Structure formats: structure tokens, C-alpha cells
Amino acid sequence: MVFNSLQYAVFLPFVVLLHWALPARFRLALIVFASYVFYGSWDWRFLSLLVISTLVDFTVGDRLHREVSHDKRRLWLLLSIVVNLGILGAFKYSNFFVDSAVDLLNGAGLGPNEPLLRVILPVGISFYTFQTLSYTIDIYRGRIEPTKSLITFAAYVAYFPQLVAGPIERAQRLLPQLEAERHSPDLARVQSGVGLILLGLVKKVVLADTMAPLVQTAFTDPDSQGSVALAVGVLAFAVQIYGDFSGYSDIARGSSRLLGIELVVNFRQPYLSENITDFWRRWHISLSDWLRDYLYIPLGGNRGGQVRTYRNLMLTMLIGGLWHGASWNFALWGGLHGGYLAVHRLLRDRVPAREHPPMATRVGAWAFTFALVNLAWVFFRADSFDQAFSVVSGLLAVRGGMPPIEDLILVLFGLGGTALIDLILQSRLDLPREAVRHPIGAGVGVGLGLVGLVLFSGSTVVPFIYFQF
Amino acid sequence: MTMTPDPLHDDAAPRGPSAVRSSVLRLLAAAAVVVLVAELAARVVGGQLAEPLAWYDATTQLKDGQVDELAGTGLDDMVIGTSMTLRGFDTQTYVDATGRTAYNAALPGAVPSVNERWLLDEILPRVRTGRVILGIQTIDFSAELHDENLARWEAARSTRTGFLGSLERWGSSVSGLIRHRQELRDPAAWMNLVRDRPGPIEDTAGTLTDLGFRDVYVDDFTDFARDRTAHELATINLEAASEAITRMASALEAEGIELVLVEMPVPQAYIDLHLEGQTSYDEIRAHYRGLADNLGIELIDLATDWDADERFTDYTHLDVVGAQRVAELVAGQLN
Numbered sequence: 001m002v003f004n005s006l007q008y009a010v011f012l013p014f015v016v017l018l019h020w021a022l023p024a025r026f027r028l029a030l031i032v033f034a035s036y037v038f039y040g041s042w043d044w045r046f047l048s049l050l051v052i053s054t055l056v057d058f059t060v061g062d063r064l065h066r067e068v069s070h071d072k073r074r075l076w077l078l079l080s081i082v083v084n085l086g087i088l089g090a091f092k093y094s095n096f097f098v099d100s101a102v103d104l105l106n107g108a109g110l111g112p113n114e115p116l117l118r119v120i121l122p123v124g125i126s127f128y129t130f131q132t133l134s135y136t137i138d139i140y141r142g143r144i145e146p147t148k149s150l151i152t153f154a155a156y157v158a159y160f161p162q163l164v165a166g167p168i169e170r171a172q173r174l175l176p177q178l179e180a181e182r183h184s185p186d187l188a189r190v191q192s193g194v195g196l197i198l199l200g201l202v203k204k205v206v207l208a209d210t211m212a213p214l215v216q217t218a219f220t221d222p223d224s225q226g227s228v229a230l231a232v233g234v235l236a237f238a239v240q241i242y243g244d245f246s247g248y249s250d251i252a253r254g255s256s257r258l259l260g261i262e263l264v265v266n267f268r269q270p271y272l273s274e275n276i277t278d279f280w281r282r283w284h285i286s287l288s289d290w291l292r293d294y295l296y297i298p299l300g301g302n303r304g305g306q307v308r309t310y311r312n313l314m315l316t317m318l319i320g321g322l323w324h325g326a327s328w329n330f331a332l333w334g335g336l337h338g339g340y341l342a343v344h345r346l347l348r349d350r351v352p353a354r355e356h357p358p359m360a361t362r363v364g365a366w367a368f369t370f371a372l373v374n375l376a377w378v379f380f381r382a383d384s385f386d387q388a389f390s391v392v393s394g395l396l397a398v399r400g401g402m403p404p405i406e407d408l409i410l411v412l413f414g415l416g417g418t419a420l421i422d423l424i425l426q427s428r429l430d431l432p433r434e435a436v437r438h439p440i441g442a443g444v445g446v447g448l449g450l451v452g453l454v455l456f457s458g459s460t461v462v463p464f465i466y467f468q469f
Numbered sequence: 470m471t472m473t474p475d476p477l478h479d480d481a482a483p484r485g486p487s488a489v490r491s492s493v494l495r496l497l498a499a500a501a502v503v504v505l506v507a508e509l510a511a512r513v514v515g516g517q518l519a520e521p522l523a524w525y526d527a528t529t530q531l532k533d534g535q536v537d538e539l540a541g542t543g544l545d546d547m548v549i550g551t552s553m554t555l556r557g558f559d560t561q562t563y564v565d566a567t568g569r570t571a572y573n574a575a576l577p578g579a580v581p582s583v584n585e586r587w588l589l590d591e592i593l594p595r596v597r598t599g600r601v602i603l604g605i606q607t608i609d610f611s612a613e614l615h616d617e618n619l620a621r622w623e624a625a626r627s628t629r630t631g632f633l634g635s636l637e638r639w640g641s642s643v644s645g646l647i648r649h650r651q652e653l654r655d656p657a658a659w660m661n662l663v664r665d666r667p668g669p670i671e672d673t674a675g676t677l678t679d680l681g682f683r684d685v686y687v688d689d690f691t692d693f694a695r696d697r698t699a700h701e702l703a704t705i706n707l708e709a710a711s712e713a714i715t716r717m718a719s720a721l722e723a724e725g726i727e728l729v730l731v732e733m734p735v736p737q738a739y740i741d742l743h744l745e746g747q748t749s750y751d752e753i754r755a756h757y758r759g760l761a762d763n764l765g766i767e768l769i770d771l772a773t774d775w776d777a778d779e780r781f782t783d784y785t786h787l788d789v790v791g792a793q794r795v796a797e798l799v800a801g802q803l804n
Contacts, residue, residue, distance in 0.1 A: 191493055406655070447503025454647060
């Protein structure tokens with residue numbers, strides 16, 4: 001069941017209405033049940049993984065809180081880490097080893113039956129694994145107390161609006177909201193929740209899905225494409241991945257708001273960033289924060305001198321890349337960003353920034369940052385190392401041959417639409433509040449969004465890209 | 470533990486339920502006005518753009534109209550297949566040679582899973598026929614063509630099934646926005662309007678006769694055509710196509726309609742595009758020949774002894790002389 005499907009259009013209102021119709025004491029049970037139905041609609045067998053994660057981390061959280069022995073507490077935490085990362089590794093990274101083993105066996109002339117060895121990836125496993133891990137680590141660090149209710153914890157692990165593609169919520173934000181007695185939302189909150197869902201759908205259906213064929217064309221056979229066509233494909237992917245993922249996050253936040261629970265903001269107009277550090281404060285914020293708090297800082301952060309800081313940045317981003325999947329492409333994508341961050345930090349330390357730089361400098365910095373991000377996207381999107389290098393070499397070789405004018409129009413539409421939405425969001429900051437203040441303007445926006453959805457829907461449903469992670 | 474600040478309530482926001490209700494009503498009214506204006510604009514502009522494509526492709530849309538014209542009549546033979554058959558089987562030659570009535574209903578990219586839907590759901594309910602001639606080649610077993618083209622068939626307005634399909638058809642009957650949306654969102658349709666060029670359906674009508682295609686093709690042994698065909702042949706799914714053929718055979722048998730497979734001729738350049746060249750080609754052929762045997766279906770082999778590669782305009786399509794020769798050979802075998 002994906003957010004842009006008919007099933008979800010029926011499922012969400014049903015769950016929301018039932019949620020507020022039920023007495024407060026049954027609401028969490030409904031959320032857990034609905035979340036399990038939502039997740040089970042992909043493959044009910046993988047519900048067992050959710051249940052295992054829930055039971056293990058609930059038990060570990062309780063033990064960590066009660067245990068006074070430092071060594072025993074470490075052992076309990078280790079158990080949580082081993083179980084969670086073990087499940088993640090078995091399902092997410094085993095195919096990488098299978099591929100390597102198949103290559104090896106094929107090389108030896110043994111030719112194993114590859115499909116029999118393949119492991120299916122449960123959707124969203126990286127997201128809920130990180131979420132549950134943060135719970136036990138935070139209890140271990142004494143930052144939070146464990147919840148006493150298994151049903152509350154089950155809701156925290158499986159909460160359907162953010163279960164399969166985030167945002168990765170922290171226990172200290174989400175658990176209190178789940179435990180608190182929530183009052184049915186007023187009209188303003190319903191309006192803002194529905195507005196967020198509409199915005200997310202527009203980003204997904206109108207922008208991201210429209211770019212998909214352009215991306216496919218450029219990346220399928222990059223050697224036969226001219227440089228402009230490849231640039232169109234890469235820019236289209238920048239729009240696609242952002243519209244797809246931030247659209248998902250908006251729908252998640254809107255859906256959750258209807259249930260009276262606020263989810264963390266996951267994107268803050270990242271393509272408007274004027275440097276790469278700023279980009280990572282705006283892109284997939286919940287993952288960046290997670291990596292910062294549970295990886296970068298424990299590695300030493302910026303406390304051990306410049307070299308160690310750069311090493312920590314690089315390691316964090318490499319692991320962030322590999323979080324998306326075991327492939328050299330993701331590793332290089334993460335490595336590139338690690339390198340960008342390290343270089344930016346180096347320059348920032350050596351060249352003091354002006355407080356109010358001139359507009360031309362800001363535009364140049366923005367364009368350079370956007371270009372770097374796009375270069376890295378090539379490795380993220382390509383199916384293989386070879387394909388990625390074909391795209392990059394095609395871009396740099398300045399090969400002739402223009403794409404159809406229609407493709408140029410479409411990518412300009414995608415870039416323009418994305419820029420328009422982000423500039424409005426950046427300037428207004430809080431659209432839900434503005435919608436309440438200026439209903440006519442908001443109505444025009446809603447009307448345009450609905451028209452866009454009508455115009456750009458009607459074909460097959462395109463799954464969200466981040467579901468595969 | 471800290472609670473999230475409430476982003477929705479501040480001093481400037483309307484206070485009280487009635488103020489909020491009024492605000493929401495104004496919002497909805499403004500949205501409705503925008504939608505209505507867009508609907509009016511779509512009706513005006515949509516009429517100037519290309520004819521809405523409601524089928525799998527322009528050829529199918531035109532052939533649907535031709536099938537409508539044939540509705541109620543009976544035909545001796547109905548020819549189906551991919552564009553290999555559409556361009557490679559000259560129906561008039563066949564009609565002249567056999568004295569039977571026939572119609573070439575083959576569609577571009579119509580691998581067996583697409584033909585199954587086209588024949589069983591769309592043609593046979595409208596046109597009676599005594600025999601179905603299915604052109605076949607190894608490319609019919611391409612997994613990529615199966616996946617992409619069946620998805621395209623199932624996404625087309627006229628053939629989309631389920632609640633969403635019904636909703637789409639109802640929506641297009643009442644709303645210009647929905648009826649013309651494919652053209653309104655397509656820059657090519659706007660460019661055609663600006664350049665005063667025909668849309669895809671009008672353009673296809675220029676090449677599609679009532680029985681097949683006119684001889685208007687240009688040589689297309691380009692790198693792009695080679696790579697595309699090789700790509701399609703690189704992914705083979707024997708199961709999906711075989712199951713579709715089996716289901717078609719079973720349904721036709723139940724209706725008392727004969728099914729004949731015609732193995733279409735191909736040039737050596739096509740055979741070489743298979744993943745392992747001749748070996749892969751022979752394996753796939755052996756598979757569908759075995760399938761025809763198992764199903765008790767006659768298979769006419771035009772591929773083995775074909776000696777006129779010069780009649781191909783690209784890796785898969787014959788010119789009109791080649792198409793006439795195929796029709797003569799089939800007529801000779803079936804007579």
C-alpha cells in the first residue's frame with residue numbers, strides 16, 4: 001500500500017475517523033493494528049521482523065533502565081545492536097555477498113542457481129532499524145526513560161505514516177506524543193494535515209513521476225546520449241529524487257497530523273543551499289541528525305583535531321551512503337559528500353565568510369553547491385559503476401546531439417516547479433499557518449494542486465524510490 | 470522530554486470555530502473556482518490539441534475504429550501479432566490469393582500477453598471469425614516488452630480495468646481536464662499545435678490503411694534500432710508469453726475458432742542480436758515450437774528457409790514486397 005494509491009486513499013480516512021471515534025485507551029492499539037495492516041500489505045511475512053525488533057528492544061530498554069552494572073548494561077545494548085543490525089545485514093546486505101559469491105562460483109565454473117539464493121528486501125527496514133536502535137542507545141546514555149507500555153513501544157516502532165520511508169523519529173519526540181492523551185484535531189489542524197498530503201502528492205505525481213522517463217532515457221544507454229541529454233537526465237533525477245522523497249515525507253507528516261501526532265520536518269528546501277554543509281542540514285534531516293548523534297559524535301566529531309574531523313566526516317558519510325544499500329555506487333556517493341563536507345570545512349576554517357556576501361557570490365555559491373550535489377546524484381542513480389562513469393564522462397566530454405525540445409521543456413518545468421514550491425516554503429516558512437490567515441490565497445494554491453494532480457495522474461502508480469531503502 | 474510546539478495556532482490566525490469554518494469555506498470556494506477555470510480552459514484548449522489517446526497507442530486507437538466498422542460482420546481470418554506482423558503480412562495479397570475475408574489486427578509491440586487482451590476482450594466480442602493467425606518470433610518472449618507493453622495496455626483509458634479504470638472513463642466523459650490530460654501535460658502536443666503538425670493519431674492514420682501499413686518506411690538499420698532490439702532480446706521470459714498463448718488457444722478452442730501460428734521471417738542481423746546469437750535464437754524457437762506441438766496448434770515456419778534479407782527495412786520489419794511474399798506463403802500453406 002503506497003501513499004499515492006487508491007488503497008491508501010481509503011485506508012487513511014478510515015483509520016483517522018475510527019481513531020477519533022474510539023475511546024482514548026483503544027487508540028494506540030488501533031494505530032498498531034493499522035500499522036501492521038499497512039506493512040503487511042506488502043508482505044505479511046516481514047511483520048515478524050517488526051515484532052522481533054519491537055520485543056527485543058522493549059525488553060532491552062527495560063533491562064537497560066533497571067540494570068546498574070555498567071558491564072551488563074553494555075551487554076544489553078550490544079544485544080539490541082546485534083539483533084537490529086543483524087536483521088538489517090541479513091536482509092539488506094546479503095545480496096551483495098550473494099552477488100560476490102555467484103561471481104566467484106561462476107568464475108570457478110560452478111554456476112549456482114542465483115535466484116534461489118536471493119533475499120527479498122523488506123520495505124523500510126533501514127528506517128525502523130535506525131529508529132529502534134536510537135531508543136535503546138538513548139536509554140543506555142540516560143537521555144530517556146523507557147516506556148512501560150509494550151503497545152506504546154509497538155506503535156513507536158511501527159507507526160504507519162513514517163514506517164517505510166521515515167522520517168526517522170526519536171523516542172524522545174514520538175513516545176511522549178503517543179503516550180499523551182490526544183484531543184481530536186480542530187478544523188485548522190485537519191486543513192493543514194490535508195494540505196501537507198496534497199503538497200506531497202503534487203511533489204510526487206506532478207514533479208517526480210514526470211521526470212522519471214527523462215531519467216530512464218539518460219541512464220539506460222548513456223554512451224549514445226549527447227552531453228545536453230545527459231545533463232537533462234541528471235537534473236531530472238535531482239527533481240525526481242527530491243520530489244519523490246520530500247513528497248513522501250510531506251504525506252507522512254500530513255497523515256500523522258490528522259492523528260494528532262507531529263512528525264519531524266525531514267526537508268527544508270535543500271536545493272536552495274549555498275554550501276554543502278547547509279545542504280546536509282536541509283536534506284533528509286532525520287537521517288543526518290541520526291548519523292551525527294549516533295555515529296559522527298561517538299567517533300569523536302570535531303574534537304580530535306582537523307584530520308580526525310575530516311576522517312569522521314568521511315566515515316559518517318560513507319556509512320550514510322551504504323545505509324542506502326550495499327553497492328559501490330552508494331559508497332562513492334557517500335564518499336563524495338564526505339569529501340565535499342571535509343573540503344568545505346577546511347575552506348571555512350581558513351577563509352572567513354563575510355556576514356553579508358553580495359548577491360553574485362551567493363548565486364555562484366548556490367550554483368556550485370547544486371552542481372556538486374548533481375554530480376553525486378549520478379552515482380546514486382546509476383545501476384553500476386560503469387554506467388555512472390559513462391554518464392560523467394559523457395557530461396564532461398561535451399558530446400554533440402540535442403535531446404528533443406520536449407525533454408528540455410519538461411526538465412525546466414520540473415526545476416521551475418521545485419524552485420517555486422521551495423521559494424514559497426522558504427519565504428513563508430509555515431504554510432499551514434498562512435493558509436489559516438489567508439484562505440483565498442491558500443485556496444488558489446489548493447486548486448492549482450488539484451488541477452496538477454488531475455492532469456498528471458491517470459497512469460500506473462509509480463512506487464516511492466526510498467521504499468527500497 | 471519536550472513536546473512539539475503547535476505550529477497552527479498563533480495570534481494572527483482566526484479564533485473560534487465559526488471563524489475557522491468561514492476561513493475553510495473561503496479556501497474551498499477559491500479552490501473550486503480555480504478548478505472550474507482550469508476545466509473551462511481545458512475544454513477550450515483541449516479541442517485544439519491532438520485527439521485524446523485513449524488506447525495503448527495511436528495504431529490501436531485507429532484499429533479500434535476499424536474493428537468497430539467490422540462489428541457485426543463475420544471474417545474468415547483475423548491476423549494478430551506485433552509490428553512484425555502488422556508490417557509483414559499484406560492482407561490484400563492474402564485475400565486475393567485465398568478468396569477469404571481477413572483483417573490485420575496486429576499492433577506495435579503486441580506480445581502475446583497484449584494480444585490476449587486485444588483479441589479476447591476487444592476484437593472477438595465485436596467481430597466473428599473462423600480462424601486467428603498469430604504471427605510469432607523470438608521477440609514475443611521479451612520480458613521487457615511483456616512488462617512495459619502490458620503495463621501500457623493496462624494503463625490506457627479504454628482498457629484499464631477495475632474501479633480506477635471505470636472512474637477514469639467516467640471522468641473523461643464529464644471532464645475536459647481528464648479527457649485531454651495526456652495531451653495537456655505533453656509538451657510534444659503543444660509543440661505540434663504551435664508548428665501546425667498532426668498529432669500521433671492523425672500522423673499514424675497517414676500510414677495505416679484499413680488492412681495494414683502503407684509502404685512508407687525508411688531504412689532503419691541504425692545503431693539505436695540495433696541497441697533497442699538487442700536490449701529487448703536480452704531479457705527473455707518464456708513463461709509469460711507461453712501462458713498467454715496457452716490461454717488464447719484455450720479460449721479460441723472453446724469458441725470453435727482455429728488458431729494458427731506463423732513464424733515470421735527475420736534477417737540474420739536480427740538473429741545475431743540475441744544474447745548468445747544463433748544459440749539463444751534456436752533455444753527460444755525450440756520452446757515455442759514445442760508449445761505449439763503440445764497445444765496441437767499448426768505452426769507455419771517462414772523463418773527457416775527465408776532467403777530475402779534485403780526485403781527488411783530494419784532488424785525486424787519487412788517492406789511491402791516482403792509482406793506480400795509472407796501473405797502468399799501463408800495463403801499457400803493454409804490453402
